[in-house]
Amino acid sequence: MVTLEQDLGTVPVATGAVPRSDRGGALAVARRRLYLPFLLPALVSYLVLFILPSLFGVALSLGSWSGLGTEFRWVGIANYVELLRSRVFLGSFTNTLLLTIVVGLVIFLIACASMIVLREMRGSALIRSAVFIPFMISPIAVGLAVSFLFNPKGLVNGVLSLIGADGLRQPWLGPDLVFSVIQVGLVWSIAGFYVVLLMSAVDAIPPSLYEAARLEGATLFQQFRHITFPLTRDMMAVAATLWVIAGIKTFEIILAFTGTAGTPPLEARTLAVEQYLRVTGGRAGGLSQLGDAAAIGVVMTVITVVLILFSRRISRREGVEL
Known part of the structure; x- marks a missing residue:
């Protein structure tokens, strides 16, 4: 057995064990990796269906255009x-x-x-x-x-x-x-x-x-x-x-x-x-x-x-x- 000095005192930790702070960081990374596959389709859909059309509308408001077949200026x-x-x-x-x-x-x-x-x-x-x-x-x-x-x-x-x-x-x-x-x-x-x-x-x-x-x-x-x-x-x-x-x-x-x-x-x-x-x-x-x-x-x-x-x-x- 070895010990690690922490804020709350000396806590025994088995050799090869991961410190609690590291375990928390690893768990957070694992969660983010788990969330991403579920969130990515929604984020892409929102970007394509809402954000990009909104940005196109803002850009269109800065131009003169009468529709397809006409020149945008x-x-x-x-x-x-x-x-x-x-x-x-x-x-x-x-x-x-x-x-x-x-x-x-x-x-x-x-x-x-x-x-x-x-x-x-x-x-x-x-x-x-x-x-x-x-x-x-x-x-x-x-x-x-x-x-x-x-x-x-x-x-x-x-x-x-x-x-x-x-x-x-x-x-x-x-x-x-x-x-x-x-x-x-x-x-x-x-x-x-x-x-x-x-x-x-x-x-x-x-x-x-x-x-x-x-x-x-x-x-x-x-x-x-x-x-x-x-x-x-x-x-x-x-x-x-x-x-x-x-x-x-x-x-x-x-x-x-x-x-x-x-x-x-x-x-x-x-x-x-x-x-x-x-x-x-x-x-x-x-x-x-x-x-x-x-x-x-x-x-x-x-x-x-x-x-x-x-x-x-x-x-x-x-x-x-x-």
Whole structure:
């Protein structure tokens, strides 16, 4: 037997044995060798399917190109400068932010109210299923249905005339109101998903906490503030991230409002719609502008990352354990 001097004293080690630190290093190397064959296919797939196309999009945003068969020409940041000077792009940018923020706030107010009311309501499972149904309907169908409802001769104005409220009849799909109507349709179609998502987190909270709160005389709002909200904060952060991504990409429901009448009006366009029009040549001139469209895609990605970081920053608190 021989001994090795270590920090904790003299430890006997059999001749030829590997020191503990060396064994740990060897074990770590062995683990890395084991992980690599499993991780490599996923890493290669992610690189080929996501990273490389993203880098190509960034490179494309620095050039002028109308597609296959045309010459690609480097223009630097000229596409971004043109976007900042474009009234159409700035309007789409503003609409996208408004839609993401306003609709997001309304959706989460509805979800929070549901977390207070549905938790103890009989038949809450049936109500959850009912409010989730609109989310399963195609956004194109939702857009068409809402546009028919708010048509000047549609159901909304018809009901207002029937009850003698002709003064409330409006050109709902006119330039001043069409974007608000789109937001109403979007809230109706997507709020149920976030209600169900957040209620799944509420179901995981032990009922004993609410029973103790009731014994202390806490109101429903106080129970939400001190129990429900702290214990569902992580799920709210996930829901906020999902909504930011979905809000920035809002496209189908807006296109459905136009139907076959032409391109969506400027007052109703979002960045996704404007990007689509530049790719397909649906703008003035009728030529595909892939460089401009790629620049809009980069802007959308930056906005998404900024809003996600902002929402995570707001919701970041010390974790609460049950």
